Amino acid sequence: MALIRYRTMNTAAAEIFYRETVPEVVEGRPPILLLHGFPSSSHQYSGLMHRLGREFHMIAPDYPGFGQSRDVSPPGAFVYSFENISRTIEEFIDKLSLERFVLYVFDFGAPVGFRIAARRPDLIAGVIIQNANAYEAGLSDAARRLVSIPRxxxxxxxxxxxxxTLEGTKFQYFTGVADPESISPDGYTLDQLYLDLPGRKAHLIDLLLDYKSNVDAYPVWQEWLWQASLPAQILWGRNDPFFVEAGARAYLTDLPNAELHLFDTGHFALEERLDAIAPLVAGFVNRLPKFVTS
Structure with missing residues (x-):
């Protein structure tokens, strides 16, 4: 099993909790920054990190207001928006002195990570996209309705x-999966524990209401993807109730050489298809050019 360290870092907005593997051999491979989704935290990558962490340097932070991260700014001082969270994670990246890395995004990871990438494209050595939307074609009817809700x-x-609620969290974990008995209750139970902490739900409502800012930013991210022409891998649970398969295929417009892998599962594809996804991730990163630090 991989050696994983559980650490914290102070930023202006929050004490950021993060998981970091200590690999035995890196051999010039770029580190992998794993950005989690909703309603989850870095724990969603625990299985992947245990599988690949002996071979790769992997870092998975909890955003402000998620998981084990703790607010340090005065109450009400930090506005929960995707822009502000992206700025905090950018500060986290700089404090870790990450000069170039593979960006792995899932769900909320796209609006956080793609904002950073559009501002600082030189950071990104490659991108792995797992049920993380950047195209209007990828929004289901339910997602379009939720995105349009005014305050x-x-x-x-x-x-x-x-x-x-627990019912809402379980809906995201179970909808579209091929084998419900393969979904561990640990993931959604832990997610709900974090969601039920004081103040968390109000922050998340603010973020959900801010999701329309991501739709407005889709053209900016698409332009970055096209201009950067990065090595890319797309991993997609095709039965996702929010981000439909068309969203996965839409990436090929701007990333025509990307690898596309579709799975018969739902939104949290790693929960059911880790055995298939882990070797794909390893193969993709191993094929990237050797990483050289300055």
């Missing part, structure tokens, strides 16, 4: 609040 819509806010 003053009481019925809409109630619907968003339902996503933060």
């Amino acid at each position: 003053h819509d009481e019925a809409g806010l109630k619907e968003l609040d339902g996503l933060l």
Whole structure:
């Protein structure tokens, strides 16, 4: 098994908790920065890190307001938006002195990671995209409805609040999976524990209401993808209730040489298809040019 260290780092907004592998051999491979989704945290990558962490340097932070990260700014000082979270993770990257890395994004990881990449494209050696949307074609009807909810819509806010219940969390974990008995209860139970911490749900409602800012930013991210022409791997649970298969295929417009792998599972593809995904990730990173630090 991989050797994993559990660490914290102080940023202006939060004490960021993160998991970091200590590989036996790196051999010039770029590190992998794993950015988690909703309603999860870095724990969603535990299985992948245990599988690949002896071979690769892997880093998975918890965003402000997620997982084990703790707010350090005065109450109300940090506005929970995707822009602000991306700035905090960018500060985290700089404090770790990460000069170039593979960006692995899932779900909320796209609006966090792609904002950073568009600002600082030289950081990104390659990108792995797992059920992380950047195209309007990838939004299901349910996602389009949720994205359009305004702050003053009481019925809409109630619907968003339902996503933060145990039933809503389990819906994301189980919808579209081929074998429900393969889904460990540990993941969604831990997610819900974090969601139920004081103040967390209000922050997440703010983020869900801010998701429309990501749709507005899709053209910017698409331009970055096209201009950067990066090595890319797309991993997609094709039965995702929010981000549909068309979103995976849309990436090929701007990344025509990307690897595309579709799986008969749902949103949290790693929960059911880790055995298939781990070797694909390893193969992709091993094929990248050797990483040389300055």
